[in-house]
Amino acid sequence: MAKVEPDLRAQLGRVFGAETEEVALTHSTSEGISIVAWSLNWQPGDEVIISNIEHPANVVPWYVLRDRYGIVIREIDLSSGTHLLDEVRARLSARTRMVSISHVSRNNGRAVRTDESAELGRVLRDRGIRYHLDGAQGPGCVITDFRALGCDCYSTCGHKWLLGPKGTGALFVRREVLDDVQLSWAGSHSHATMDYEGNYTLLPSAARYEFGTRALADFAGFGRAVAWMEQIGLERVEDRIQSLVDHAIEAVDATNGLAMTSPRTRPDRSGVFVLKLPEGCDATALYNDLRDNAGILASPVRQPRDFRLSIHFFNTRDEIDAAIAAISERCT
Template sequence: MTVISRRNFIKGSALIPMISPMAAIARLSNDNNYKIDETKAWILKARNSIPTTKDAFFQTAGIGPSPKSVMEAVSEKMHFQNEGPVNPQITEVMSVIEPNLRKHLSEAFGSHENEVALTHSTSEGINIASWSINWEKGDEVLITNQEHPANIIPWYSLSTRFGVKINRLNFATGTDIIDEIQKKVNNKTRMVSIPHVSRNNGRTLTREESEQIANILRKRNVRYHLDGAQGPLCVPFNFHELECDYYSACGHKWILGPKGTGAFFCRKEILDSTRLTWTGSHSHSTMDQKGNYELIPEARRFEFGTRGLATFAGFDEALNWNESIGISRILKRIDDLVIYAIQNWTNRGFKVISPTSKNQRSGVFVIQLPNESNGWEIYNSLRVNESTFTSPVDGPNHLRVAIHFFNTQNEIKKTFDIIEGYCKK
């Protein structure tokens, strides 16, 4: 494959509005006033405050770039704590970081404050959910065929240790997930763990689908967990509206928080029937040396040990930063850019792998490469030669071009031009 010359996306042209096939794009949009205005001050301002966006960054579904204010909050709190980690004036300030963040997450994402545990990753939450049951040989779990390894390996581990059987639901674009659940859930099924948004094909489980799934599973006493690594700030997320039992999220993707931050949501009605596996100091409200203890009656019982308070302060700042822009404005802008990307890629005669319908599409945008080109090779050439960051996914000729609100129409077009050029060689 021949490599074409390096392009600088931002300098000069990237934020200039382009003459585009607006009429065609408008067909995909329900909004008659649909128009992408790249020159809006809020986009320029946000983009300027995220250092990584000097490059064409389409890898938010892998790891999100943090704004400067987030990094400053982490750094400031690290230094502050180190001035005297046991000094009352310092511990007083540090000790409110976690409660404030739990409260903030619950307000932003539709849960009660006592339903949130602060974690370090989505994977940590998935493990809390997967170890929440006393598994027995022959028990079954349902996952999908569109998972990240983080929602596969914990189940493989339970399978190896306890003989738990794993069945797969077809969550490919266009399939009927409710029908899949109805066909595959049985008397042995004890847990369903599926993506809110798939990292692999970008499909979003809609609120209506999630409600229906919860309804089916609750009647059968089957636990329902959503892997929300790609959820918050990529698509609308409200914990109670989805009606799942557990939801595992992270701060370090679409929320643009510090790396190593996450949240686990647990419906308060099932807290006490949720087995606690990993625990330690801070999980309990009382204990003695004779074996008696009581756990905190809140989801924060899943937290234990000494924790990275400065990074949690950065997570809180990431929420503030997003809210200062406006979460609905961010989500609308992502959707506008995704509509543009669908139109631009299909106008070239190529296929989009992600769903294109309003409630199922997301910023996790996946294309099929022309001429059966290899996703890994294209990803690597873009990364090395063009400072353009995309990601290969499971399909050998698929490429994920994750679109966040700070991306621009012009850099999407330029990236597609380059990809098309590569694939012709």
């Protein structure tokens, strides 16, 4: 039992480009996001930059900080085809303290490319601005290398593309900024030493962000899931996803009325495949109908006519054809 957590930190670091000391185990992506969001001493007027394609998990914490500390939220446009660095540059100010955006968006499937992320990381580091990626939809969907992405912090979870148990996640924090990403929550397991006279030292690693007793079986399951994905091969998984996405694009192009919201080309696209429904087609009604009557689980997203299919390596071309046909039948 004592090996579950250290082994998992080492494994996640090895597979996703972090050092073991840069990995904290969390229970969800949201937990990682909150650890990062609350890690600064925010002052009224301080600014955070997010985007227009975020999950609520990377929006609500900023609303709370806005209402509690008077921070200002700026939004960049990460619709397909915009230029990440230009978008951020246009909103930087002397008060910008953090940029927090999705690695892979659940709203339009855009994957921030490793090269553009690294470039952004350099720009932000020079200005002392913290850079965080919400990676809930990253690992297992697109090749993810924390160090190569050039961000300071990366939050992810076990239960999505990595096919692990719910209640598992990880936060990667660049070793150099560990002392700047300050703790808001701490407890048993955060410290290296403490006494009852008021003294303590934190763990020298990202494990300092962990506290309290964990459901070890869940974390053991997370490790098994990642090992299984590794055995299949994460590059093979990504290639298979991308070839299924090619197929899905062809199927959409062959319909009369469906279009794409997601980027069409690699490496900006991912297995998060978002369609634009025709005028008058309601994504939520379609979602309910497909679930109840066609055995297809898809998802409405932020824009009312955008509709998401999550295409993983275990899906088949027949399933994709069936899904696009079912959508097309109901909407066009």
